[in-house]
Amino acid sequence: xxxxxxxxxxxxxxxxxxxxxxxxxxxxxxxxxxxxxxxxxxxxxxxxxxxxxxxxxxxxxxxxxxxxxxxxxxxxxxxxxxxxxxxxxxxxxxxxxxxxxxxxxxxxxxxxxxxxxxxxxxxxxxxxxxxxxxxxxxxxxxxxxxxxxxxxxxxxxxxxxxxxxxxxxxxxxxxxxxxxxxxxxxxxxxxxxxxxxxxxxxxxxxxxxxxxxxxxxxxxxxxxxxxxxxxxxxxxxxxxxxxxxxxxxxxxxxxxxxxxxxxxxxxxxxxxxxxxxxx
Amino acid sequence: xxxxxxxxxxxxxxxxxxxxxxxxxxxxxxxxxxxxxxxxxxxxxxxxxxxxxxxxxxxxxxxxxxxxxxxxxxxxxxxxxxxxxxxxxxxxxxxxxxxxxxxxxxxxxxxxxxxxxxxxxxxxxxxxxxxxxxxxxxxxxxxxxxxxxxxxxxxxxxxxxxxxxxxxxxxxxxxxxxxxxxxxxxxxxxxxxxxxxxxxxxxxxxxxxxxxxxxxxxxxxxxxxxxxxxxxxxxxxxxxxxxxxxxxxxxxxxxxxxxxxxxxxxxxxxxxxxxxxxxxxxxxxxxxxxxxxxxxxxxxxxxxxxxxxxxxxxxxxxxxxxxxxxxxxxxxxxxxxxxxxxxxxxxxxxxxxxxxxxxxxxxxxxxxxx
Numbered sequence: 001x002x003x004x005x006x007x008x009x010x011x012x013x014x015x016x017x018x019x020x021x022x023x024x025x026x027x028x029x030x031x032x033x034x035x036x037x038x039x040x041x042x043x044x045x046x047x048x049x050x051x052x053x054x055x056x057x058x059x060x061x062x063x064x065x066x067x068x069x070x071x072x073x074x075x076x077x078x079x080x081x082x083x084x085x086x087x088x089x090x091x092x093x094x095x096x097x098x099x100x101x102x103x104x105x106x107x108x109x110x111x112x113x114x115x116x117x118x119x120x121x122x123x124x125x126x127x128x129x130x131x132x133x134x135x136x137x138x139x140x141x142x143x144x145x146x147x148x149x150x151x152x153x154x155x156x157x158x159x160x161x162x163x164x165x166x167x168x169x170x171x172x173x174x175x176x177x178x179x180x181x182x183x184x185x186x187x188x189x190x191x192x193x194x195x196x197x198x199x200x201x202x203x204x205x206x207x208x209x210x211x212x213x214x215x216x217x218x219x220x221x222x223x224x225x226x227x228x229x230x231x232x233x234x235x236x237x238x239x240x241x242x243x244x245x246x247x248x249x250x251x252x253x254x255x256x257x258x259x260x261x262x263x264x265x266x267x268x269x270x271x272x273x274x275x276x277x278x279x
Numbered sequence: 280x281x282x283x284x285x286x287x288x289x290x291x292x293x294x295x296x297x298x299x300x301x302x303x304x305x306x307x308x309x310x311x312x313x314x315x316x317x318x319x320x321x322x323x324x325x326x327x328x329x330x331x332x333x334x335x336x337x338x339x340x341x342x343x344x345x346x347x348x349x350x351x352x353x354x355x356x357x358x359x360x361x362x363x364x365x366x367x368x369x370x371x372x373x374x375x376x377x378x379x380x381x382x383x384x385x386x387x388x389x390x391x392x393x394x395x396x397x398x399x400x401x402x403x404x405x406x407x408x409x410x411x412x413x414x415x416x417x418x419x420x421x422x423x424x425x426x427x428x429x430x431x432x433x434x435x436x437x438x439x440x441x442x443x444x445x446x447x448x449x450x451x452x453x454x455x456x457x458x459x460x461x462x463x464x465x466x467x468x469x470x471x472x473x474x475x476x477x478x479x480x481x482x483x484x485x486x487x488x489x490x491x492x493x494x495x496x497x498x499x500x501x502x503x504x505x506x507x508x509x510x511x512x513x514x515x516x517x518x519x520x521x522x523x524x525x526x527x528x529x530x531x532x533x534x535x536x537x538x539x540x541x542x543x544x545x546x547x548x549x550x551x552x553x554x555x556x557x558x559x560x561x562x563x564x565x566x567x568x569x570x571x572x573x574x575x576x577x578x579x580x581x582x583x584x585x586x587x588x589x590x591x592x593x594x595x596x597x598x599x600x601x602x603x604x605x606x607x608x609x610x611x612x613x614x615x616x617x618x619x620x621x622x623x624x625x626x627x628x629x630x631x632x633x634x635x636x637x638x639x640x641x642x643x644x645x646x647x648x649x
Contacts (some may be wrong), residue, residue: 196369
């Protein structure tokens with residue numbers, strides 16, 4: 001067998017390894033049986049999706065769905081939104097400060113600072129969650145949304161910083177010096193020269209930070225105390241002793257479809273942008 | 280707009296890593312002057328420029344602009360404007376916004392700054408290019424945008440850091456004339472940094488020759504060219520033949536020098552005495568094919584003849600040790616029998632004896648390659 005065919009075979013095996021579980025999950029989300037199965041087909045249903053909007057009476061009539069606390073799940077999803085709404089801007093602000101400092105402030109301590117600011121990204125998420133819990137507990141702040149936000153921000157700010165640093169390093173320092181030389185204050189220079197240049201990186205960093213906050217489980221789990229968010233609630237639902245309800249498959253399918261559509265839309269928008277003359 | 284004078288008063292600049300870029304320097308640049316600082320890369324000329332514009336603080340000494348001490352005054356509050364080597368045009372702004380930026384930073388109303396930007400774009404003949412992005416312009420046009428942007432803030436002193444180095448030869452020569460014209464029209468003090476002696480000689484009122492963090496000579500272009508004070512200044516500014524030797528005696532402003540090419544006599548402005556190790560410098564255009572009785576004589580043989588239009592350069596080799604000697608003659612059509620040349624000469628007044636020192640290295644070949 002030629003090496004080319006081995007490579008082709010390997011690629012297909014790899015793709016199958018990655019996507020078969022997802023396909024099975026999607027198929028099971030339309031199977032009228034709980035816990036979810038693809039080997040035992042019990043008829044097509046959309047009720048695992050309709051769970052989110054079906055009338056209360058129908059919900060109570062279903063033997064599987066009535067065991068679930070829909071109101072609580074909605075509350076936890078709203079919490080995820082609240083957390084993201086704080087974590088994203090906070091991470092951008094902190095990441096931007098760190099990036100500007102490390103790229104513009106020439107200090108001998110830069111090497112040390114770089115490691116210091118990135119260490120939360122390398123530290124196990126469990127440790128970050130626990131340390132936020134313990135630290136704020138000592139200060140008399142109970143675990144909850146606040147500690148989740150703090151714990152997530154500690155490492156998500158590092159992601160933002162890395163993305164922004166990569167962009168800032170590509171901007172010649174002379175541009176900022178030229179602005180200063182022409183009479184602009186440091187603030188005006190930052191607003192008119194540095195910030196517009198950073199805009200694409202800020203958008204990328206916001207998306208990455210949002211996704212990181214949305215999907216984070218381990219740090220959030222330890223910092224949450226009595227509170228919940230989407231990730232921890234799905235975690236709780238899947239630990240059901242009777243096997244997890246197919247509602248989770250439905251949620252997973254929605255997330256995958258959303259991701260794929262978003263990726264396609266992004267690629268399409270990029271293509272249009274590069275097709276536009278003069279851009 | 281009107282220029283102000285710039286004074287460096289014992290300025291020295293040492294970087295945090297311990298490297299001294301500029302040794303203690305005194306320098307006065309007159310108001311409204313076109314002043315060039317000429318030196319090889321790494322000689323400290325850019326550091327001086329950055330110190331005047333406020334991006335580097337002197338380690339010692341004072342910088343005065345218009346008589347006012349600049350210590351503690353940040354770049355945005357100095358009456359200077361700097362044109363960067365890479366121009367540093369703002370890529371996301373239109374040409375007009377670039378030119379208007381300085382006025383925007385000063386809080387001028389939009390209508391006023393756009394009108395002023397248009398005036399300046401007209402001045403540099405880019406009146407109809409205001410809506411383009413800098414990347415859509417040619418190198419020479421970008422150059423002019425940078426000049427217009429700097430002039431928009433009505434600086435008393437315009438600092439230029441080798442702004443022509445990225446342009447091709449033809450454009451460079453054109454921009455020299457244009458820069459000179461703009462300087463004379465505006466009366467702003469220009470401090471121009473370059474390693475290209477041709478650029479410095481054609482544009483400047485005065486030049487300073489700089490090497491290894493020290494200014495070796497300050498003077499008019501003519502003075503620096505015809506009466507260099509150091510081996511470096513003589514060899515960096517213009518083409519020159521340098522013949523090493525040992526002084527055997529001084530008399531009446533001239534110095535006798537024993538060299539491998541035979542005894543020579545040259546002007547002795549530094550009053551050197553017998554025993555000194557010296558270089559005798561003579562410009563190629565001072566070398567003649569028909570030496571008189573009182574002139575210095577060199578036995579040579581012909582190697583190559585370069586026709587350069589109005590003049591001809593003869594590349595010769597000394598018989599004694601094979602040292603290259605260049606002679607430049609007006610192209611009268613009479614140098615066709617150059618191969619027959621056996622000796623050349625130069626008058627004692629055309630030669631100058633200076634203390635032995637570092638000669639400018641291959642800087643000129645670098646320039647030719649650019």
